[in-house]
Amino acid sequence: MSKLTLTVDPEVVRQAKIYAASQQQSLSGLVENFLRSLPVQPDNNKPVLQGAVADLAGIIREEDLERLDEYTEYLKDKYQ
Incomplete structure (x- = not known):
């Protein structure tokens, strides 16, 4: 164990x-x-995820992102 001195109100x-x-x-x-x-800041300078965000990290697959792009384009065309 190390000893630490803090100045606190x-x-x-x-x-x-x-x-x-x-x-x-x-x-x-x-x-x-x-x-x-x-x-702890990782060596690769990526943002540190915590809590619910960390729990959800990685659940979206690459193919899901491709489908999202397609759906975004569909909505743009639909509402122009």
Whole structure:
């Protein structure tokens, strides 16, 4: 474990301690869990996906995109 010194508004610390206690965690544990939840920038500079977006990533296949393009063209022709 490493030690970390932070400068935080005393009222924020007070509220965080109350919240941590309500979650049956230490304030250090709460901060550590928060820091672990931060996205890590991948080496390829692609955007980091989180939550529901990450769950949905990759479900659209290439052929679905081709059909979407066809449908877009159909709608453009229909409503011109």
